[in-house]
Amino acid sequence: MALSVREQIADNSRIDILSAAAKCFMDRGYAAASIDDVARSLGATKGRIYHHFPSKADLFAAVFKHGMDLNYEAVRPFIDQPGPALPRWRRMAMAHVLLMIDTKPFQRAVWIGVEMHLRGATTPEQRSVFNELIEYRHNYGMLFRNTLLQGRDEGVFRFDDLSITNQLMFMTLNSPIFWYSPRVGETRADVEVVAKKVVDYALGGLSKRREESA
């Protein structure tokens, strides 16, 4: 559906706030990031933030959701592709890692949100909103889990504990949100080389080994 001009402007302002908030949450963590920080980084004041979002928790949830939307969007072209699991997994993983690099602040916010949920660091009223987001993310994880299972059936992946393997795989694929930072003069090709190293490492843990001795 088309947005009117006014709605378009309002939506742009909303996205600007989300981006600034994501960066603040990444830089200082949820608790230490203040609404004033977010506003200041926009050259604005609290009034602007609270006009669009009812509370800090809701602002954070919006950042979380936007990050997850980006995730779905990135892997959507591949999830319904038929054929063997390995090449599809490679494309999904590559898209995922590149997204981690390209939208680091949002992905860090997602991470923070998951961590908070695991710790139970949410107030009861936030709980329902958060549960939806966590389920949203869980379903995203399912896309990879299904591919992992198919790959195991096909004999290209080797693992016995799906849950742990999935954790380790995502840990690897997500890790650039912590250690990646762009180098001066870095080209897109350079970024893709880095992403490929991450994907290859993650794949190594999934593939059959040549040596199995301790």
Add this chain to the structure above:
Amino acid sequence: MALSVREQIADNSRIDILSAAAKCFMDRGYAAASIDDVARSLGATKGRIYHHFPSKADLFAAVFKHGMDLNYEAVRPFIDQPGPALPRWRRMAMAHVLLMIDTKPFQRAVWIGVEMHLRGATTPEQRSVFNELIEYRHNYGMLFRNTLLQGRDEGVFRFDDLSITNQLMFMTLNSPIFWYSPRVGETRADVEVVAKKVVDYALGGLSKRREESA
């Protein structure tokens, strides 16, 4: 050197505070964990904390350092062992992962500290103390890096970018601090099985592959 009875008692109290603080930092993060929380979890008040530690930052630094001390202690038996890199790496990695599981609160605090340092979320006066801790941790990482290099020379490991590989490896080995939680009726053998899965996954990313095509 032997401690007197009084010193022994004081040291025990200090360790109790460190343990409680580690748990609070893990459960709420650095910013959201209050000194009152730590004290409350000990059935005490702020006075006790501030009698032993001059500030929240110093308390956190002590938790960090204690966590790193545990790390060094765990891998120390292996670092000077001669012989091929692979078995030594396996032992070091296994000891590391088991420590992540056994001392999760402290290791989470170490993680939080590293993250804060990377974000520059430290005040100037904390900076010098923090830099020491980060260097302390960096040297610990060097123990693994050296083994990685030796393994590559021996032909058992395959990677081109040492820095990225090291990041990915540690990310995998550290990951239990996020997703591990003990199951009811879990035995030590069960824990070691989990740890072995982690080590194997990390090793998979280091080993030579059978297929290199995209």
Add this chain to the structure above:
DNA sequence: ATGAACATACTACCGGGTATGTTGTCAACG
């Protein structure tokens, strides 16, 4: 002139840090 999109001004509260009590223990002294 009406409401969206902000800015300004203010309140309430929480948490780090401090200043000051209180209690038990040990050591030296008479």
Add this chain to the structure above:
DNA sequence: CGTTGACAACATACCCGGTAGTATGTTCAT
């Protein structure tokens, strides 16, 4: 051997800066 005083190991009470949230202007486009 009892007394005392000095200090460690806390608890209590308080201050104060920062922050989430609110209430109320102000401006501008439609």
